[in-house]
Amino acid sequence: MSEKIYDMVTLETIEKLADLVAAKDLGEITIASEDKCITIKGKKCPPPMPPMGVPMAAPAAAPAAAASAPAPAAEEKPLSGKIIKSPIVGTFYASPSPDQPPFVQVGDTVKKGDVVMIIESMKLMNEVQSDMDGTVQEILVKNGEAVEYDQPLMILA
Numbered sequence: 001m002s003e004k005i006y007d008m009v010t011l012e013t014i015e016k017l018a019d020l021v022a023a024k025d026l027g028e029i030t031i032a033s034e035d036k037c038i039t040i041k042g043k044k045c046p047p048p049m050p051p052m053g054v055p056m057a058a059p060a061a062a063p064a065a066a067a068s069a070p071a072p073a074a075e076e077k078p079l080s081g082k083i084i085k086s087p088i089v090g091t092f093y094a095s096p097s098p099d100q101p102p103f104v105q106v107g108d109t110v111k112k113g114d115v116v117m118i119i120e121s122m123k124l125m126n127e128v129q130s131d132m133d134g135t136v137q138e139i140l141v142k143n144g145e146a147v148e149y150d151q152p153l154m155i156l157a
Contacts, residue, residue, distance in 0.1 A: 014038070014040065017029055017031075017040050018040050021040050021041075021042040022042060025042065026042050027041070027042055028040060028041040028042060029042075079152055079155060080155070081134075081137050081138075081155040081156055081157050082132050082134050082155065082156040082157070083152045083154070083155055083156075084116060084128070084130060084131075084152070084153055084154040084155075084156065085150050085151060085152050085153060086119060086128075086147040086148060086149060086150060086151045086153050087119070087126075087128060087149070088119055088121045088126060088149060089121060089146075089147070089148055089149050090119040090120050090121030090122075090126070090146070090147060091119065091120045091121075091144060091145070091146055091147070092117060092118075092119055092141045092142075092143065092144070092145050092146075092147045092153065093117065093118040093119070093120060093125075093143060093144065094117060094139070094143045095118075095143070096118065102143075103115050103116050103117055103118075104116050104117075104136050104139075104154075105136065105139075106136050106137065106138065106139060107135065107136060108135070108136045109133075109134075109135050109136075110130045110132075110133065110134055110135070110136060110156060111130070111133050112129075112130055112131060112132055112133050113129050113130065114129060114130050115127045115128065115129055116128055116129065116130050116136075116154060117153065117154070119147065130156070132156060133156075134156030134157055135156060135157045136154060136155075136156060137155045137156060137157040138154070138155040139153070139154050140152055140153055140154060140155065141153050
């Protein structure tokens with residue numbers, strides 16, 4: 001039986017299998033018999049997207065270079081305190097809608113689980129919750145500003 005499988009496997013068949021792996025975004029395809037095996041591997045799968053909702057907080061470096069002139073001064077100053085970072089790429093919004101007050105302002109006390117901002121990404125409004133208690137010391141971005149993944153957005157004391 002293994003003789004028949006390998007008699008039928010030609011370069012053309014291997015190319016067709018490779019095309020199938022590519023077209024279907026498969027990791028790999030294997031054809032095996034009792035004593036022989038052919039494996040065609042495709043591209044590696046990309047890593048999963050980070051979870052949305054609760055941002056990760058850790059000491060951070062300054063944000064990436066921005067187009068505005070004041071940004072370099074902010075980059076030179078090291079950030080201190082508890083940092084809330086952007087969990088996704090999108091647009092920062094400080095309030096649920098333009099006619100409502102912001103979720104938090106400098107000086108406000110925040111509890112773990114409180115919604116502190118919205119980040120719009122791909123037409124979806126993602127509420128970002130604080131993963132720690134603290135007092136808002138500084139908001140590093142302006143309403144409507146584009147933000148990058150893992151960019152520091154807010155400092156809690």
